[in-house]
Amino acid sequence: MIRAGIYGATGYTGIELARLLDQHPRVTTVFATARSAAGQRLSDVFPTTLDLPLIAAEEADLSQVDVVFCCLPHGTTVPTVQQALAAGVRVVDLSADFRLRRAEEYERWYGSTHSAPHLLETAVYGLPEVYREDIAQAQLVANPGCYPTSVILPLLPLVRANLLADATVIADSKSGISGAGRSLSLKTHFSETHENFSAYNIGRSHRHIAEMDQETGLSVIFSPHLLPVVRGILSTLYITLLPDTPAARVHEVYATMFADEPFVTVLPDGRLPELRHVVGNNQCVIGIKPVALAPERCIVVSVIDNLLKGASGQAVQNMNIMFGLEETLGLL
Ligand SMILES: NC(=O)c1ccc[n+]([C@@H]2O[C@H](COP(=O)([O-])OP(=O)(O)OC[C@H]3O[C@@H](n4cnc5c(N)ncnc54)[C@H](OP(=O)(O)O)[C@@H]3O)[C@@H](O)[C@H]2O)c1
Structure with missing residues (x-):
């Protein structure tokens, strides 16, 4: 089984991802983080039968996962992504933080300096129809908007x-x-x-x-x-x-x-x-x-x-490619 973690599981993309991973035959969700709802369960904060415990991001044990999904607002993901990569964990980031190849473009459109511009060179834009082969090798996939x-x-x-x-x-x-x-x-x-x-x-x-x-x-x-x-x-x-x-x-x-x-x-x-x-x-x-x-x-x-081809569905499609699984697994 592929062991996954979700950062920002209480947002719309995070909840959708939790649902998709729950029905995925080859994935188990090891942790789901939340900011304001840390300590509660997903079913406490959203009308879902998924009873995932929500932990603070600082408590997430990266040694227990193979892949993490960052469902956080843009401008907040860099430290999380860096920690995951340093721990040898592959990342699918749903925010805009790694989608642009040039740091100047990020600054121009997002109004702040990119704090890890070297990662923009290694991130792969996660549009499978174009970058399937690169996604298969990627440590960091920037899921498209x-x-x-x-x-x-x-x-x-x-x-x-x-x-x-x-x-x-x-x-x-x-x-x-x-x-x-x-x-x-x-x-x-x-x-x-x-x-x-x-x-x-x-x-x-x-x-x-x-x-x-x-x-x-x-x-x-x-x-x-x-x-x-x-x-x-x-x-x-x-x-x-x-x-x-x-x-x-x-x-x-x-x-x-x-x-x-x-x-x-x-x-x-x-x-x-x-x-x-x-x-x-x-x-x-x-x-x-x-x-x-x-x-x-x-x-x-x-x-x-x-929330699917535009976010969490595409993120699972990317994960399937990264781990050599059937691309449609858990998505049909
Ligand atoms: N919604 C879409 O259709 C869509 C599509 C493609 C991509 N995206 C991108 O995916 C990411 C998540 O989108 P979303 O729609 O799921 O957002 P959302 O519903 O606003 O959820 C954001 C999540 O991040 C947490 N969070 C907020 N501020 C944070 C911070 N400063 N530090 C750590 N955690 C924080 C929130 O926790 P709290 O509830 O405690 O604040 C929540 O769990 C964004 O970057 C967005 O641009 C969204």
């Missing part, structure tokens, strides 16, 4: 096939409220979000743009929205293709890139994905639609569950 997963996956086939006429792409995304985490805030308060719909950080201001640009080589204009549902992200990408690109060629590059991917589904021509395709599963579902009367344009829509 939720919005970036929903934008990068549907852009890559067009980038790789050189079908884009314009390196600037518009991504219009809508996320369920759990994307903002479990901490209370006015912005995510029920009476502020229920029966409401709003855009925020639009243009070139959301931090997730850094990952999108890094992984696609494009310049993404990004409009995130807060959708009054608990989970799920739907991203709509507005694409300008090279002149005379046949619609069939566009579909073909998607079908080819994702043919053997267990967690990416490309819908048949003209069919569009919706949140119900993915809420509760680890899929990214993509639909492609040519624009009538504007043959050089197409619109690509992708959906993921932000």
Whole structure:
């Protein structure tokens, strides 16, 4: 059995991870840490039947685990990651702290100096569809952000096939409220979000743009929205293709890139994905639609569950790859 530890088990991604690991046939959860709820049990602080004891991070015994998952806010993970790596434990970090390759980019987007820039060189960006072989060898995997997963996956086939006429792409995304985490805030308060719909950080201001640009080589204009549902992200990408690109060629590059991917589904021509395709599963579902009367344009829509393919599901997928297990184990 693979022995796992979870840091930040009382957050939305931590709870989802605890649930996934509990049903995983090859993993046992050795410890789960909490900050304010240390000393309680997971079932005391969340409506779950998982009765995991919660300990303070300082009490976690790294000699008893093979892998840890860091489900902590960005800017807080570096000491934990360093301790785990020093103890020979492999790490999947769900925060943004190791996703950017250049420390200057981290500073630019996150507003503080990175305290372990040397680790950025060794961290592997945990998008299995792109970095599967590197993930298998990695000590530290930086699990991608939720919005970036929903934008990068549907852009890559067009980038790789050189079908884009314009390196600037518009991504219009809508996320369920759990994307903002479990901490209370006015912005995510029920009476502020229920029966409401709003855009925020639009243009070139959301931090997730850094990952999108890094992984696609494009310049993404990004409009995130807060959708009054608990989970799920739907991203709509507005694409300008090279002149005379046949619609069939566009579909073909998607079908080819994702043919053997267990967690990416490309819908048949003209069919569009919706949140119900993915809420509760680890899929990214993509639909492609040519624009009538504007043959050089197409619109690509992708959906993921932000807490699964956008976070904890992808983290388990990465762990499976790191330990040489069937990639889909515990996720189907
Ligand atoms: N939510 C998503 O859809 C999603 C998707 C992809 C990636 N992520 C990333 O995954 C990480 C966790 O997200 P989340 O949504 O699960 O967050 P969350 O619900 O806010 O939970 C954060 C967890 O970290 C603990 N914590 C908070 N501040 C801490 C600190 N200073 N030191 C140690 N522990 C602290 C919290 O404990 P207390 O309850 O005691 O504060 C809680 O257990 C974040 O970096 C986030 O950006 C989230």
